[in-house]
Amino acid sequence: MQEAMTTYLVNLAQQPWGLWWLQMRRLVRIEVRRNLFSWKAGWVYFLAFIPTFIIFMHFALASHRSSQISEDTNVLAGIVQLYYIRLGIFFGCLSIFSRLIRGEMIERSLHFYLLSPVRRELLLLSKFVAGAISAVLLFGSAVVTGFVFIYAGFGAAGRDYVFDGPGLVQLEAYLSITVLACLGYGAVFLLLSMIFRNPMPAAMVLLGWEAINPVLPSLLQKLSVASYLRHLMPVSVSADGIFALLTVETEPVPAWAATLGLLALIAVVLCYSCYRIRTLEIRYTTD
Amino acid sequence: MNDRIIFENVSKFYGEVLGVNRISLSIPPGITTLVGPNGSGKTTLMNLMTGLVQPSSGQISVMGFSPSNSPELFRILGYCAQFDSFPRGITGWDFIFDSLMLHGMYEAQAYEMTVEALQRVQLGDAAHRRIAGYSKGMRQKARLAQAIAHHPRVLVLDEPLNGLDPMARAESIALFQELGRQGMHLLISSHILDEVDRISDRVVLITGGYLVAEGSIQQVRQEVREKPMQVLIRCDQPALLAAKMFSVNHCVEARLHADGKGVFLRTGDIDQFYTMLNGIAAEGLVKVESVAPADDDASAIYQYLIGSDGGAS
Numbered sequence: 001m002q003e004a005m006t007t008y009l010v011n012l013a014q015q016p017w018g019l020w021w022l023q024m025r026r027l028v029r030i031e032v033r034r035n036l037f038s039w040k041a042g043w044v045y046f047l048a049f050i051p052t053f054i055i056f057m058h059f060a061l062a063s064h065r066s067s068q069i070s071e072d073t074n075v076l077a078g079i080v081q082l083y084y085i086r087l088g089i090f091f092g093c094l095s096i097f098s099r100l101i102r103g104e105m106i107e108r109s110l111h112f113y114l115l116s117p118v119r120r121e122l123l124l125l126s127k128f129v130a131g132a133i134s135a136v137l138l139f140g141s142a143v144v145t146g147f148v149f150i151y152a153g154f155g156a157a158g159r160d161y162v163f164d165g166p167g168l169v170q171l172e173a174y175l176s177i178t179v180l181a182c183l184g185y186g187a188v189f190l191l192l193s194m195i196f197r198n199p200m201p202a203a204m205v206l207l208g209w210e211a212i213n214p215v216l217p218s219l220l221q222k223l224s225v226a227s228y229l230r231h232l233m234p235v236s237v238s239a240d241g242i243f244a245l246l247t248v249e250t251e252p253v254p255a256w257a258a259t260l261g262l263l264a265l266i267a268v269v270l271c272y273s274c275y276r277i278r279t280l281e282i283r284y285t286t287d
Numbered sequence: 288m289n290d291r292i293i294f295e296n297v298s299k300f301y302g303e304v305l306g307v308n309r310i311s312l313s314i315p316p317g318i319t320t321l322v323g324p325n326g327s328g329k330t331t332l333m334n335l336m337t338g339l340v341q342p343s344s345g346q347i348s349v350m351g352f353s354p355s356n357s358p359e360l361f362r363i364l365g366y367c368a369q370f371d372s373f374p375r376g377i378t379g380w381d382f383i384f385d386s387l388m389l390h391g392m393y394e395a396q397a398y399e400m401t402v403e404a405l406q407r408v409q410l411g412d413a414a415h416r417r418i419a420g421y422s423k424g425m426r427q428k429a430r431l432a433q434a435i436a437h438h439p440r441v442l443v444l445d446e447p448l449n450g451l452d453p454m455a456r457a458e459s460i461a462l463f464q465e466l467g468r469q470g471m472h473l474l475i476s477s478h479i480l481d482e483v484d485r486i487s488d489r490v491v492l493i494t495g496g497y498l499v500a501e502g503s504i505q506q507v508r509q510e511v512r513e514k515p516m517q518v519l520i521r522c523d524q525p526a527l528l529a530a531k532m533f534s535v536n537h538c539v540e541a542r543l544h545a546d547g548k549g550v551f552l553r554t555g556d557i558d559q560f561y562t563m564l565n566g567i568a569a570e571g572l573v574k575v576e577s578v579a580p581a582d583d584d585a586s587a588i589y590q591y592l593i594g595s596d597g598g599a600s
Contacts, residue, residue, distance in 0.1 A: 019391045026388045030374075038376055108372035111339055112433070115368075116389040117361040278356055282339040283301065284370060 023118050024126045031130030035096055036137070044135075047092045048142040051079050052149070059149040066157035073161075073170070076150050077235035080143065080174050085181050085229050086210065089139050093185035094203050096135050100127040101277070102193035108284045121274040128190055128270065135182035143174050166234070173234035180232070180262050184225035187269040194276045228262035231255060289351035291315055292336060292441065292472060297345030299331055305496040306331035310345070312501060314474065317488035318467040321476040328496040329476040330369060333443050336474075337366045349441060350472075362390065365434035369445040371426055373418045379405070379429045380414040383436050390437055404436035407462060409455075423450035431459065441472040448477055460486055515539050515553045518560065521576040525550035528573045535563060551581055 035041060055076075064072075101124070104110035113123055151158035151167060161167045188206065192199040213224040221227045231253040253261075292314040299306035307328040321329045334340045336347055338354035347353065352360035373382060383404055387397035405411045408428040413421065418429055427450045434442060444463075448456050464486050467473050475487070484490065490507055492499040500507045517540075522528055529541040529550045537560065540553035554560040561578075568575045 022391050023389055026385070030385055034374070034376065104374070107375060108370045109374045111366075111368055111370065112374065112386065113389075114339060115337060115361055115364075115366050116386055117358040117391075118389055119358055120356050279341065281341060282334065 020119070020122055024122060024129070027113075027118070027123065027126035028130040028133065031100065031127055032134055035099075035130060035134035040095075040099070041134075044092045044095050044138055047088045047095075048138040049145075051083055051088070052142045052146045055079075055146045055149045059153045062153070064153035064155075064158075066154055069151070069154055069157060069161050072150050072154075073235055074237065076147065076174075077170075077233060078237045079146065080177065081230070081233055081237050084139065084143065084178065085226055086207075088142075089135070089178065089181045090185055090203075090207065090210075092139060093131070093135055093182060094189050094199070097128075097131045097186045097189040098193035098199045098203075100131055100190060100193070101280075102197075102199065105282075105284065111282045114280075114282065120277045120280070124190075124274055124277045125270070128186060128273075131186050131190070132179075132182050135186060136179050139178050139182060140175055143178050144171070147171050147174065170234040173232060176259075177229050177232050180259065181225065181229055183266050184228070184262050187266045187273070188225065191269050191273045191276070194273060194280070222261060223265075225262065225265070228253075228258040228265070231258035289348065291348075292350070292474070293346075293348045294332075294336070295346040295348075297335060297342045297347055299328075299335060299340060300343045306340075307335070307493070307496045310493075310498050312491065312498070314472065314489075314491075316470050316472050318463060318473040318475065318486055320484060320487040320490045321474065321493065322490055323476075323493040323499075327494045329493060330445055331496075332493070333366070333368075333445050333474065333476065337364065337443060339368075362437070363440040364443065365437065365439035365441070366443045367430045367434040367445065367447055369449070371423065371450075373426070373429070376417065376419070378415050378417050379410060379421070379425075379432075382418060382429060383433050386433050387436055400436050400438075404432040407435065408432040409458065424452055424455055427451055428455070435466070439471070442466060442474070444473065444475045444477075446476055515555045516557050517551055517553045517581040518557075518578060519544065519549055519551050519581040520564070520578050521549040523548075523574045523576075524572075528552075528567065528575075531567055531572070532560070532563065535559070 101110065104113070114120065116123075118126075147167075147170075151162050154161070162171075189199060189203065192202045192206075196202050210224055210226045213221055213227050214230070232255050292312070294310045294312040297310045298308050305328075310328075310332065321332060323329050331340065335342055336349055336354055338357065338360070341355060349360055350363060352363075354360055377385075380401060384397055384401045387400055388394070390397075392400070401414075402411070405414050408431050410425060410428045410432060413425060418426060421429065427447070431444070431447060434444070447463075448459060451459060463473055463475065467486065467488070484504060487504065489501065489503050491501045492507065520528060521544075525543055525548065529543065529552065532538045532552050532554075533541050537556040538552055538554050540551075542551040544550060552560070564575070564578065567573055
């Protein structure tokens with residue numbers, strides 16, 4: 001057993017990690033460039049920054065009284081939980097990650113990568129990292145900008161809330177949620193795009209699943225990205241009507257458990273995606 | 288290291304559709320032409336040896352490497368596929384430079400090799416333009432440049448002359464000849480047989496997913512020796528020669544050349560044919576200027592074997 005472990009570790013150390021790192025950096029650079037600087041990225045920019053624009057309008061046009069800070073804090077939490085997690089990041093990641101493999105198959109250009117001296121698993125993980133960087137850059141900066149505009153209008157009271165109050169902790173939580181949401185939805189959409197020729201119907205099913213997830217048994221709740229993220233929200237959001245379904249708080253889960261649970265889910269999905277790409281065939285006429 | 292491309296009883300089915308069936312080949316270095324009509328399995332064979340599709344059964348080895356997820360193989364292999372598509376928004380330069388960087392090269396080395404590849408296909412002037420704005424011929428050149436940029440030992444070219452004007456075709460063929468002389472493996476599929484068969488060391492004929500024949504053009508011709516062979520004889524009295532030759536039963540067809548100074552004769556026994564021709568020439572009845580096989584090329588062999596002229600592979 002010990003000998004087998006030693007052999008495994010020696011083999012692991014002998015792998016060309018330096019080359020893989022170099023190849024990954026290059027692939028990530030190529031993909032990030034294409035994700036962020038193409039006209040197709042316009043839709044993702046729109047999804048990311050439309051709430052920021054609305055918050056900016058509120059900042060520029062509305063009057064701000066220090067008594068409204070808690071109200072605006074709730075609004076920001078609602079935007080993150082009800083818009084970004086449920087819709088903005090969901091559809092943004094659908095757009096970014098489903099293009100990484102499926103988009104290249106539609107454009108008949110994936111074979112160039114498969115013919116390069118890069119392990120297919122590395123190719124997939126590099127594309128995932130590039131998609132995650134692109135999504136986090138867009139949605140993370142949108143959340144930060146929105147946060148700044150929410151509290152900038154309150155002047156000294158806003159500064160106090162951010163720097164001497166719970167503001168920075170909340171921002172950190174929102175950014176963590178954004179990163180985890182991008183990674184979680186990204187992994188799922190990358191896999192869906194490899195399984196289905198058109199991942200949109202499957203994405204719609206996932207959207208429905210995420211919506212009804214809070215009222216499902218606790219075991220099934222573990223198969224959801226949003227359910228893990230809900231437990232990380234720094235401000236609880238109360239909602240009425242249909243939105244109440246999206247904010248149901250069921251079993252309380254510690255933040256670390258939610259984070260590890262989501263990371264485990266991402267790892268499982270990525271492992272299966274690696275298996276899929278190893279056996280992927282280029283048959284553009286049928287794809 | 289094994290220097291051959293080996294297919295051992297390889298079959299590929301796309302669901303219930305046959306791609307190729309029980310193909311066994313051992314291809315040595317040099318220029319090999321794949322010939323076959325549309326849907327015969329040429330591209331499937333190329334995709335199998337580059338790992339883009341997996342065989343349903345059988346084994347493939349390219350220079351000792353299995354094509355399945357093998358980065359080592361792709362260091363020595365270049366594939367110019369027939370798909371006329373590129374990563375979106377990319378320039379010719381970036382297309383080649385990026386692919387070289389994925390080999391783990393330093394930027395300076397990748398830069399030099401990109402310049403060299405672009406010069407070899409004479410695409411240097413348009414290198415920094417987006418490929419989307421290229422003509423079909425330029426896109427073909429860009430793919431070829433990308434396939435040869437890393438100095439592969441095996442070059443697979445699927446219809447590499449498509450879309451090229453006559454000058455570019457001649458340049459490409461000269462390039463293939465040069466690469467072949469350097470001891471490289473070149474596997475070419477093309478429907479422009481009269482251009483590629485002149486530079487081919489061997490041909491592989493496939494139809495309907497089955498291997499029909501393989502070897503040098505002369506060897507393949509030998510394999511179909513029972514089929515009538517056509518010979519062009521340049522002489523001063525072609526009609527008389529045709530009458531003489533037609534009197535023997537192995538001569539099955541005679542046709543005068545359009546210029547009236549030669550005759551095409553088709554014979555089922557080439558050895559007897561030459562013996563008799565020598566006799567006629569020795570008698571002095573006909574002054575023979577030249578004798579040449581008129582169908583000892585891939586196109587004619589293709590006609591014999593597959594029953595098509597191979598013009599639409």
